[in-house]
Amino acid sequence: MDAEITITELTPDLATAVVRLCERALDLPEDATEAAPIVDVLWPRASADRTVVGLGAYRGADLVGVLLGSLSPADPGVGHVDLVAVLPEQRRQGVGRALVARAEAVLAERGVTEVLLAGNPPYYAWPGIDVRYTPAVCAALALGYRQDRTAWNMIADLSYDDSPALRSTEAGERRLAERGITVRRAEPADLPALAAFARSTFGGTWDGELAGSVGRAGAGCHLAERDGQVLGFAAYGSSRPSWFGPMGTDPAAEGSGIGGVLLRRCLRDQRAAGLDRAQIGWVGPVPFYSGSAGARIERVFFLYRRTLPAA
Structure with missing residues (x-):
C-alpha cells in the first residue's frame, strides 16, 4: 500500500530538488526547459520582496509534488497559487488536492479570503493555467474554483x-x-x-x-x-x-x-x-x-x- 501523503514547508536547501521535480512534472517542453528560472522567479528569489508559500508533498522520503504560492502585493486579502507540480506517476492520487488544501489553510491564516490560480506580477511564470494542462483545468473546477478571465501569449x-x-x-x-x-x-x-x-x-x-x-x-x-x-x-x-x-x-x-x-x-x-x-x-x-x-x-x-x- 502506498505511503500516505505528508505536506511540509519547503526550505531553501530543497531548491535543486524542486527544480528537478518541475523538470519532470511540467508536461510542456517550453515550461520544462525553463524549470530552473521558473522556480527562481517564484521561490526563493521573490521571498525577499513578498510573502511566499512553498509546500512539498512527500510519500515516505520521496518528494512527489510541490506548490508555490504568494500574497498579492496590492491586496493582502488575496492569495495566489503560482505553481502546482506533481510527478506524472503520482497524479490522480490526491497529491495536488492535498497541496492546494494546505496552501489555502496557510493563506487563510495570513488573512487571505480569496485565492487566485493566476499570475501574481511582478513575479509570475504564467498568467494562469495553460489550457493544454487539461488535468489541471479539471482539478481547478473540482476544487471549487471558477474561471473569471482568459489570457493569452503570442x-x-x-x-x-x-x-x-x-x-x-x-x-x-x-x-x-x-x-x-x-x-x-x-x-x-x-x-x-x-x-x-x-x-x-x-x-x-x-x-x-x-x-x-x-x-x-x-x-x-x-x-x-x-x-x-x-x-x-x-x-x-x-x-x-x-x-x-x-x-x-x-x-x-x-x-x-x-x-x-x-x-x-x-x-x-x-x-x-x-x-x-x-x-x-x-x-x-x-x-x-x-x-x-x-x-x-x-x-x-x-x-x-x-x-x-x-x-
Missing part, C-alpha cells in the same frame, strides 16, 4: 533571418532621431527614471518587472527618450528568459513608431542569446504585435478564483 518566430520579428530598426531609429528621440539600451542607472515613468503612466507592477530586467543576465531593456525624458521602454527576461515584456509608450508618443523599434531591438537580443522563439506574455494589443513582429497567438490560459469559506 509567439514571435526568431528562427530565421528574414522573420518579421527581426526586421531592421535602422530606418525607424533615424526617423525618431529626426524628432529628437534617442533609442538605446537601458542601464542600471536608468532604472529609477524607468520605474517612475512606468508607475506614473501605467500603474500596476511594471516597475517591479523592469527591476527584474535591467542589468540582469539573460534579461534586458531598451528605452526611448527625448531631452532626458523617458517616452517608452521594452523589456524581456524578467519572468522567464524566453518571455518578452513588459513594454509601454507614453500615450502622447503613440503612433511615432517607438513601440515597434523597441520591441524588435529586444527580440534581436533574445535571438542573439540563442532563442528561436520569444513568448510575448499576457498580451493586450494583439494587432500591434502581429503587425510589428508577425507574432501569433499560441498559448491560452484560464484564470481562476475561489472565495475561501469563513472560519
